[in-house]
Amino acid sequence: MEPVREYFNELVIRFGQGWNRFWYSASDPFSLCVMRIASGLIALYWLLTYTADLTLFFKDGGLLPTELIADFNAAGGLNVASLSYLSYLQTSTELYIAHAIGALVVLFFTIGFYTRLTSILALFVTLAYVYRAPFVTSDVETVLVMLQFYLCLAPCGAYLSVDRWAANRRVPNNDPAEENRPSKSCSATISLRLIQLHVCVICLISGLAKLTGPAQLLDVENWINPWLSGSATWQMIGCQVSPMVDLTFLRATPGLIQAWAHLIVAFELVFPFLIWKNLARPLLLGIAVFMWGTLSLISGVAVFSLLMIVANIAFVSPQFLRGMFQKNGTSATEQAANSPAAAAG
Amino acid sequence: MADQLSDTTTQREPVGMPSLGVRTCISFLLFLHLFAVAAAVVMNFAPDFRSGIRVALADVPGLRPYLNLLAMNSSFGFNPVYGTQEDYSHSCEILLNVPDEFTSEEATEFNKLSLMPEKTWPGMRRWRYLRLSLMTGFYEGDDTLESLLPSALALGLLREHGVETGTHRFRCRSQMPVRMRGFENLPLEIRENPFHETYFDSVYEAQLSWNDETKQWSYTKQSGSGEMTRFGRTEPKNNE
Numbered sequence: 001m002e003p004v005r006e007y008f009n010e011l012v013i014r015f016g017q018g019w020n021r022f023w024y025s026a027s028d029p030f031s032l033c034v035m036r037i038a039s040g041l042i043a044l045y046w047l048l049t050y051t052a053d054l055t056l057f058f059k060d061g062g063l064l065p066t067e068l069i070a071d072f073n074a075a076g077g078l079n080v081a082s083l084s085y086l087s088y089l090q091t092s093t094e095l096y097i098a099h100a101i102g103a104l105v106v107l108f109f110t111i112g113f114y115t116r117l118t119s120i121l122a123l124f125v126t127l128a129y130v131y132r133a134p135f136v137t138s139d140v141e142t143v144l145v146m147l148q149f150y151l152c153l154a155p156c157g158a159y160l161s162v163d164r165w166a167a168n169r170r171v172p173n174n175d176p177a178e179e180n181r182p183s184k185s186c187s188a189t190i191s192l193r194l195i196q197l198h199v200c201v202i203c204l205i206s207g208l209a210k211l212t213g214p215a216q217l218l219d220v221e222n223w224i225n226p227w228l229s230g231s232a233t234w235q236m237i238g239c240q241v242s243p244m245v246d247l248t249f250l251r252a253t254p255g256l257i258q259a260w261a262h263l264i265v266a267f268e269l270v271f272p273f274l275i276w277k278n279l280a281r282p283l284l285l286g287i288a289v290f291m292w293g294t295l296s297l298i299s300g301v302a303v304f305s306l307l308m309i310v311a312n313i314a315f316v317s318p319q320f321l322r323g324m325f326q327k328n329g330t331s332a333t334e335q336a337a338n339s340p341a342a343a344a345g
Numbered sequence: 346m347a348d349q350l351s352d353t354t355t356q357r358e359p360v361g362m363p364s365l366g367v368r369t370c371i372s373f374l375l376f377l378h379l380f381a382v383a384a385a386v387v388m389n390f391a392p393d394f395r396s397g398i399r400v401a402l403a404d405v406p407g408l409r410p411y412l413n414l415l416a417m418n419s420s421f422g423f424n425p426v427y428g429t430q431e432d433y434s435h436s437c438e439i440l441l442n443v444p445d446e447f448t449s450e451e452a453t454e455f456n457k458l459s460l461m462p463e464k465t466w467p468g469m470r471r472w473r474y475l476r477l478s479l480m481t482g483f484y485e486g487d488d489t490l491e492s493l494l495p496s497a498l499a500l501g502l503l504r505e506h507g508v509e510t511g512t513h514r515f516r517c518r519s520q521m522p523v524r525m526r527g528f529e530n531l532p533l534e535i536r537e538n539p540f541h542e543t544y545f546d547s548v549y550e551a552q553l554s555w556n557d558e559t560k561q562w563s564y565t566k567q568s569g570s571g572e573m574t575r576f577g578r579t580e581p582k583n584n585e
Contacts, residue, residue: 023375024368026361049469056505063460063477063501068493077490079389079418081410130416135480135494136473137416139423145416186363190371198382202421205386209422212391214429226428231525235426238522240539241434241475244468251525299425303469 022193028318029158029188033112035195036119036156038310039147040110042303043126046144047103050129054099057133060090064133072134084131102128112161119156123148143307146198154191158183160325195314200272202308207268227265230258233298242300260294267291275315288312382421385412389420433519435478435548436461437495439502440514447514449547455514458506460498481517482548492551496564499553503562510555514567517549 050057057064066087073082089095102125108114109122126148130141157163210227226232234257237247250257267287274280289309296305313321363371384402402408412418426432437460440452461474481498484490499515521544528536535541550567 019372020362020368023372024362046469049467049473052470053473056501061501061504063498063505065497065501068497071493072490075489077484077487079413080416081413083414127414127416136476138472138476139419140469140472141416142419142421149415184361186361190375194375194378197379198421201382201386202423205390205420205422206424209390209420209424214424214427214431215391224428226426226432232426232428234525235428235432235522238525239432239434240520240523240544241436241471248523251528254525257525295425300468301425301472303472304423 023190024186025189026184026186027189027192028184029155029191030318030321031313031316032151032154032156032188032191033159033161034321035147035310035313036112036115036151037110037160038313039144039151039307040106040122042306042310043122043144043148044103044106044110046140046303047099047106047125047129051099054095055092057136058086058089058095059092064135069132069134078134080131080134080137081127082131084128086128086132112157112163115155115157115161115163119148119152123152138301138304140301140304140307143202143304143311147195147307147311150191150194150198153194154188155183155185156191158185158188192314195311196275199308199311199314200275202311203268203271207265210265210268227261230254230261232261233257233264236298236300239300243298244300244302245297247298264291264295281315285312285315381408381411382417384408385418386420389418390422391420430519430546430548431479433521433546434475435481435517435519436475437478437481437498437515437517439499439553440516441508442511443514445512445552449516452516458502458508460502478517485549492564492566495549495551495566499551499564500562503553510557512552512554515551515553516547518545519548520544521546 056062069078069082069087072078086095086098089098105118105121105125109118123145126141126145130137130145210232211225213223213225224231226235234251234254237243237250237257271284271288275284289312292305292308296302299305362368384405388399388402409418439458440447440455441457443451443455460478461471465471465474477498481495484494495515495517499513502515503509503513520540523539523544524531535543547568552565552567554563554565555561556563
């Protein structure tokens with residue numbers, strides 16, 4: 001029995017050490033800052049696209065009256081909460097004022113102004129629209145809210161932000177290396193890990209969903225899985241309304257269309273397992289950008305694809321991202337900070 | 346093994362790691378959150394297959410409110426195509442002042458109000474209208490919910506356009522994709538017009554009539570998918 005006891009002791013200890021390393025090793029929040037800007041811009045676009053339909057959807061007597069949402073919630077027909085401040089606003093003026101304030105909050109979050117506060121408020125604004133109009137929400141909002149929630153947990157305003165600029169101004173420091181030295185943080189690691197795990201869950205479940213088919217399938221005998229038959233991509237290409245570009249000329253190459261469908265499923269099933277391998281990561285991230293980019297052309301949901309690409313930034317090393325920004329000449333001071341001289345100092 | 350064990354326990358903790366108490370609290374919260382995400386996947390993935398553990402998870406106190414609060418009560422499975430009628434683009438419209446014995450073939454004779462405005466831009470806006478149209482028939486078969494959304498949309502659309510009386514027909518239609526194989530064999534008028542009537546299929550129809558006595562609209566469902574079955578169609582009918 002002694003070897004068994006020792007084995008389990010060691011298992012517990014090593015698991016604990018692995019858990020601590022995985023979640024609590026301090027890391028550079030630069031990736032999260034880049035994600036803040038990218039997801040903030042997408043959230044701002046997403047919010048502003050409500051402007052033209054704001055009163056049509058939400059005003060008293062509009063297409064989506066508050067009673068409708070209340071009835072659905074009472075019957076348990078919705079999977080979201082019902083706490084939106086928009087439910088209490090009925091006139092066009094009230095709605096537009098709230099909408100403008102919401103857009104301002106998201107803008108502040110994007111530029112990193114009082115980021116700790118505005119990250120939470122931006123999430124609150126996004127959720128208000130999701131709760132108020134669940135019938136027009138889809139996977140776009142699921143990923144957007146996921147990103148905003150996890151960014152709330154981290155110092156995502158540490159770099160590339162108004163907060164950083166203001167902090168540098170408040171504390172005069174002639175040493176640019178000191179100003180821009182990465183301030184590693186444990187909360188950045190937790191946020192990055194949560195995003196990474198969630199992206200893996202999305203990819204894995206998306207792949208499995210394509211293999212299992214839909215719920216409530218009535219005519220099972222006549223149903224053919226379009227992802228296994230390879231016709232799924234054509235069903236998107238052939239839609240008359242959704243696609244961003246007309247690719248119907250690809251009907252001449254059915255093999256290509258079928259291969260495209262199979263590669264999407266294969267990628268989604270492989271990604272969650274291989275993305276943790278250093279050697280495979282750059283390749284998988286490159287394929288991810290290509291896959292989500294091309295999928296957006298035919299599915300018509302460019303915002304979702306963009307959000308998935310932004311979420312994948314969680315797997316990119318902060319040093320690599322810093323290098324990219326330096327090459328673009330956006331931060332001369334950070335160049336100095338990472339120069340050999342600064343490192344020696 | 347004991348030596349190895351003692352070696353591992355004396356390894357240095359990573360720099361910047363929080364204290365043990367803080368780590369314990371955060372780990373507990375992480376466990377709760379990850380459990381909730383896993384439960385959301387289990388509860389929502391392939392909901393036809395009901396296992397006992399799903400029912401048990403659904404009853405865990407606070408789980409659903411937490412997931413609903415974060416809008417995470419989802420399987421997180423993004424699947425744009427299922428091989429059913431759900432994949433098609435849906436559109437909703439109201440045909441104005443139709444007679445009681447209205448048939449779909451006569452639809453072109455009537456003025457209509459479309460849910461999605463023409464040339465809706467940008468793409469995210471268009472996507473919302475398509476989503477709204479799709480959801481119109483989503484709850485069909487549920488006696489409590491099936492007419493709530495279509496009637497709200499229909500009445501809202503009439504109010505928006507200042508229509509105050511008359512008898513009108515609300516309908517939701519799906520539009521089949523153009524076919525891949527045998528496209529060349531189709532009549533020229535269908536090949537050249539991707540919005541030809543043959544691509545459309547009725548999903549849901551309802552009659553809206555103004556009642557002068559009660560001063561209210563009456564809303565009567567005329568037809569649903571019924572025999573058409575919204576799910577289970579693998580190919581557009583013009584592929585036959």
